[in-house]
Amino acid sequence: MKNKSEFFVSSGVSLTLVLSLLWCFSSSFSVTASPFVVVTSSLIFTSYFALIAKLVKRKLTFLICHLVTAAVFVFTVLFSLESLLSQLNYAVNCVLEIYSKYLPCPTSVIFSSTKSISADYLFVLLSFLLCDAFVNSLVRIRRIFPIIIISVIVLVPCFIIVDTLPSLVPLVVAVSLLFALYITSFVRRKNPAQSGAVMLGVTAVILVVSIIICRIFPVENYKRYDWQDKMLNFAENITGLKGGQSSDLQISSVGNFIDDTEDLSHLGKIEQQGKKVMRILTDKGGTMYLKGVSYANYSDNKWSILTDEQNESRPQDYNSFTMAKNGNETTSSLSIITENGESIMYTPYFTKEIPNDFETVSDVLVKNKFKYVSYELSYLPYSENEVYYSSATSSYYDYKDFVYDIYTKIPENTSEKLIEIGEQNGIYLPRVGGDENEDSSLYGYKTNAQFAQLVKDFVSSRGYYSLDAEHMPEGEDFPVWFLTEAKSGYCVHYAAAAAAMLRAYGVPTRYVTGYLVNAKAGEWAVVTSDNAHAWVEYFDDEMGCWIPLDATPASFVPAQNNSNTDETKATQENLQTEPATTVSQSATTAAQNTSEMPSVTNNNSAKENTGYGAFEIAIAVIIVLLLLIAAILIRRKILLLVRNNHFSKGRNNSRAIYIYRHIESLGRFSNNVIPDEIKEIALKARFSSHTISSDELKMLMSYHDDAEKELLRNSSKIKRFYFKFILVLTK
Amino acid sequence: MIKNIIIYLLLLISAFVFNIFYFGWFSWFLLVLTIAVPLVSLIVSLPFMISSTVNGILVFTHDSIKVGDDFYVGVTGKKGKTVFCPRIKIKLSIENEFCNLSEKLKILYSGTLKKPFYTKNNRLSKHCGSVNITAKYAKIYDFMGIFFIPIKLDCNISCDIMPKTKKPSVLPDSSKISILGYKPKNGGFSDYYELRQYQSGDSLKNIHWKLSSKYDDLIVREPSTPIYRQFYVRLLFTQTPDTNDDILARFMYVCDYLNKGGAPCLVFNDGREISAISNPSELKEFINALYRNQPYNTHFADSAPSLVYAIGESGEEVSGI
Structure with a gap:
């Protein structure tokens, strides 16, 4: 061999x-x-x-x-x-x-x-x-x-x-x-x-x-440069196309990059795949909820996010994602490294401040505009005994009105049935008057937190936790069905039912999805798809913030988060030695160069602010020219391959006919008269039953080569270019 | 090479565009790798490129071949050392004045130059003539064919494409090539001798002693040369290389035919100059001179009765002068 x-x-x-x-x-x-x-x-x-x-x-x-x-x-x-x-x-x-x-x-x-x-x-x-x-x-x-x-x-x-x-x-x-x-x-x-x-x-x-x-360039420390975003902006402006990465604060655009609706009617068995999603490092260990998206509207067994119309009545300066705390305000830090640049930022309870490169989209989510894979947050760890308040206290009452207007809506039938179920299980609405024999504590005024605790206890006692959940029969109302008929469910079932029931009792509630992580202080925790979770947030009137409520039974244990010690150390070193790679700091830098930030308001203003420089135009022209050259070369290559295939394969007669046709096309440009012997061979190939001999074919091919060469020799440079690359002559 | 540079630029642009639109780390990795690859290629190739440049390159070809034979151009290392050459490109200018052929030939090769590398190009041996191959520079490229080091070659070699023999439709009549007589030859040996009586001044070496004793008189053997009937061949070349090849092929046959018959082939040129060809080596020299448009062994035709055998495009024609 x-x-x-x-x-x-x-x-x-x-x-x-x-x-x-x-x-x-x-x-x-x-x-x-x-x-x-x-x-x-x-x-x-x-x-x-x-x-x-x-x-x-x-x-x-x-x-x-x-x-x-x-x-x-x-x-x-x-x-x-x-x-x-x-x-x-x-x-x-x-x-x-x-x-x-x-x-x-x-x-x-x-x-x-x-x-x-x-x-x-x-x-x-x-x-x-x-x-x-x-x-x-x-x-x-x-x-x-x-x-x-x-x-x-x-x-x-x-x-x-x-x-x-x-x-x-x-x-x-x-x-x-x-x-x-x-x-x-x-x-x-x-x-x-x-x-x-x-x-x-x-x-x-x-x-x-x-x-x-x-x-x-380790994966963990990857951060896009400003010029990349500028180029992207330029490309989007020049093409008029807006990619998935572009900023757009319209709530209706959220559906372009996440599920803006959670359909409960098709829930069934799910399998855990353990796909790595992110790693987190916090200086305060324990169970941590990382909030992704909150859903505001419930109807037809679906939870969906706020609409643009609903958002219009929201006080725009009220940020429900950031909170402050009375007394000793000890903050913790959280580092998140996602496997891929995701469109949303995951926020802990309660975020102290949203970094500059991230943007809240109404009450729905925090958008990761530039799909950073690594970012850092400071947060106030949530504790039931602490009192939090929104930093935007001036619009608190407006926001409260908005919350009670939007986040308490639920279809009337569902509400009635859920209250009936609740009352059967000892959860009563406050009542004026009533029988003397009745226990007044049952019917007395309760705060949202008290209602939340009662509903949580009730919902989490229904059925048992299992990923092999049964399908809901058609025509059923999901929360009612789950609380009365279903034998098992997982976090989505419990959260959806609890949120609906709280709304039925008039407590502003929303359905939230994200990740539930058990993290150890100072150690990287790996978050996988198995950590995906759903829970409920209810609005606390006194604090003016959304409090997480997990109605999933205690039998549910979040996926264990193993961390690789070496990887942890390496990453910690990276974070310590290269702090500039984290988003919070890059955000600071970006804030100093606000004029260089990509436009995030709307297309029109972006176009107005964008002046195409000579460099950008030159790059665009060069790219177009190179693409054109590439197209011409590829076309030439393909045509030559096809022609050579016709010239060299198949029966001699068909090859001769192809060659003669090409000779004829060459003759149109060179005005040469084709010799009779060549014509005779072509006629023989076309009409005679005899096979063209190899010598005749060689003669034809030889004449073809000479004709091509002569045509090129007698042409000017421009024509030669035209012949070679447009008409695709080989010599 | 422009083609490689264009391919690389397209690759680079693709990686760049991908990096702009794709936010993941991989797009950055791909862009950096694409930028690094030519540099890596250059660094890896540089020792080989330098050693190839130092050792030098030699281009060679056949001295002479026949029309239609395989034509090879060889490339080898000058010092015969085992040198790996990542990519070598030699642009040869090829000219054949006799058939008005002029073209460029590119030699591309990669590997060690210890053994010669041959490029076959039968288009060059398609017609008769002297193929002159010249090249001033060769370029030693890196693996990707983007960076190069030029080498001075000063290559100027030639190869004669000899015609094949072809029997003409009309051959010269052998009876008309007869010996008309003999004339004395000035010294030397000959197949033909004249016998005559001794005259004063004749060399003693030339005395035919046997005959002298027989006739009792001194008989001298004088070297002579035959006087042939003058038979000129005229070559009527055209502008078409194929026809010229055919004419030369028939001429080869006729020349050989005449020489075998003992007669020289006298090629009649313009201005009454003739070139005499008596054997195959002279024929080869004559054709070489013809290719280069140089005179060969020419002298003026004498007044002896002559025939002209013309070989042209349409056939052969015999006529007297």
């Missing part, structure tokens, strides 16, 4: 690339598969296809080998079709679950329910196809174009469209390998004998460079 080193290195690179891509796909969409099965099958497929690609020289034999392999594989698939389809269903569901977030539908879209919990067969099938494509591209035809195209097709949906990020290790490995292949493509084509060693060396160097880049 010739070029052994190239053979082994190419096979190894193909195998690593296939595994990296599959790992990226698996980690992005949380599709589980047995690593042993995938690695083993990929190894077998790579070896098999590499041997065929290397040892089988004749094209026909190679094709037959592939057909036989494909037939064997199809038969194998047919025998396990049921499980394969089931796993395909499972994988599609995993993908759709993440994509649903971006679809105009209230709940997660699923293809069909399935019992499969892994996609081993599916990954084996994918590895078969990828190994075949990659190995043949590298070992046989020595072209990297198909590999790059396939890799991009696999990678792009993993982290661009859904704004998720695959596991970094395979991603970095895959990208490094693609770069190494790109750099060594010339050596591999021109000198296969020595390309193995070169490819190995270059791959090693690129991997080392990648590791160095990872060390210099």
